[in-house]
Amino acid sequence: MMSQTIKIVVVVLALVAFVIIVPTSGSFVVLLATRAMAFAILAMSVDILLGFTGLSSLGQAAYFGVGAYLTAVLATKFHFGLGWDFWLVVVLGMLIGAALAAVFGLFAIRAGGVYFLMITLALGQCVWGLAYRWNSVTGGDNGINLSGRPSFGLDLSNEVTFFYLVFGFFAASMALMYVLIRSPFGRSLVGIRERELRMQILGYNTWLHKYIAFIIAGAFGGLSGVLWAQTNGHVSPETLVLTTSVDALLMVVLGGAGTLIGAVIGAAIVFGMREYLSTLVPWWQYALGAVYVLTILYLPSGLMGVPARIRQARANTAAQNVVEANKELATKT
């Protein structure tokens, strides 16, 4: 069994290798990596709900969307967030994501399981509808073009500089979420996931715990949206359609729920296939579909479940050996 410290060291080493190798690999890969990281923050926020609290949300694109639209509207209508005030936009983006989640949470947290799924889906579609129809603010179906990335000493229009910035946010988000799930609060979320009734009997206000987790996930969703808007330079209702939520959920399931890093691996695989493999072969969708199906069939705990399965297989054969040895003993005596 790998100890927690070794795991952390492995992840940190992987991230360091990533940040050293990617910028040397040509601009398109840099851009892809930037997109994948910006989106991975959203996927991790889904993991907080799905993997640690046991709530499968289909409305996470809503927080992503308000973050993205906030950035675009502030930049185009108020010329705000194009210099140092970009950092303010980041904070505002997280706040608006959290605020929206605080409102939606009041409706959604009352339910669980498939009902939670339906309610979050409906609320997410409300935000999509608003983006689609509120023409004077969102530009409707045509969306909003950002005039350029912010510049404050650092010129973010340079793809590599922007890559480092997004990487910074990505690594910080991951670290923050890791601290969060290792905290007593995070532990109690896992407790709720495993057996909510027992946690209630133990005296925990499970509703409040779930509500707070929901708001935190919303805040990270908002952050992800702010970065996404800057990555693309364009925000449209397509940014927050249902498939965005579904994608985030699938990434988590693919990588392995309840691991954080699984969400990142899922995002990397989906982006790699959808945006890199698709430039090479026309049948990339079959490959992506096959990955999904095989994962669900053979790896219900996602790709992060592979080591555990190997260990389990080994343990099984070991146990088998013991059983056989016992049988042998029994026949002898």
Place this chain on the structure above:
Amino acid sequence: MKPKMLTAILVGGAIMLGLGAGASAQTPEVKIGFLAPRSGIFTQLGTDMVDGFQMYLDEHKGMLGGAKVKFIVEDDQGKPDVDVTKAKKLILQDKVDMLVGAVLASSAYALAPVSTAEKMLYIGTVSTADDLAQRQISKYPYLVLSGWVPSQPNHPLGQWACDQGYKKIVAISADYAFGYEQMGGFQQTFEDCGGKIIQKIWVPLGTKDFGPYIPSMKADADAIFTMMVGPMSLQFPKQFRASGNKKPIVGGGTSYDEFALPFMGDEVIGDVSALQYSAAIETPENEAFVKNYRAKYGKVPSYYSESNYAAAKWIDLTLAKHGGKYPGPIEFINTMKTIKINAPRGPVSLDPETKSPIQNIYIKKVEKKKMFGYGKDELWNTVIKTYPAVSQFWTYDKAKFLAQPVYSRDFPPCKYCE
């Protein structure tokens, strides 16, 4: 799965290397990056687009204007986000000279700033939007909209409807920017001529059941204006006629384009629509185009095919003026402005200021007949009137037109609705 993916990447890489090594240094080469949906709900439109462009290339042995063309198609999945990534891939990795294509208006909006930031020529062959071609065009010096502008065919259509003596019209349209712009164009010319739009009904994009809307349409109208896209185009006339309503229909181009027509029933016979292209234009150029296209791809070309075929021709003629050497985006656009092409859809030139096309607009009526020597009775968009050399500003003064807001859900206001 992982090894399979790795193999795919390796094989793909090997192919790309092979292609790179095969390029000769003798004839000049031009790399064209083409964006079209190859997956998702717009795949079929994307196929028509690629086929149109490819057909012109094949007819000219892969050469445009003396340059060997490297034609790289990328799947934009019909999503503006993906358009941006794929455009950057084409620019940074494949080092293309120009971008062509894309379907949705939002794709054009997303690609325009990329073209400006990367100083990359982008020719929007299908994707287009009113405001992009009008009030915003000055922001995008590397953008050309070679296909059309949404309101462009609907200005003449409004005039035509008025000339038919229609006084009151009920309008029903898909509820999004592309619909607003088409209906806006129609309403403006129709009302300027003395007609009245007495009701506007907005139906959500993708509506499959018009049952709730049809009974609410006012009975005292002389005609109906519709603006539908995709499966909505098929469903609306079917339900509308089934309800017993016999009023004449005039429609935006996509309500009856060649993409929808083969799947329509006889109930659409007699319906009128306007667009810059009809497969039934009776010119030798178009007849040859339709016959070749149909022989090659097994279907009648749509405006998606024609628009890209014509764009390939435009690139061909422009490059020829530079001896096959790509002269850089601004120089290319300047040359393009001086060339009037003779496309299957008729003569097309560029408005030098807004870089949008000036072209014929055809008022078309659906008829069941034999055309171009094909043996079967089929539905065709017979041209009943041609408005020659229509610009996106119709007969309006450009400055005055640009001073009014872009056509939207609320503009022009519905003065005669109660």
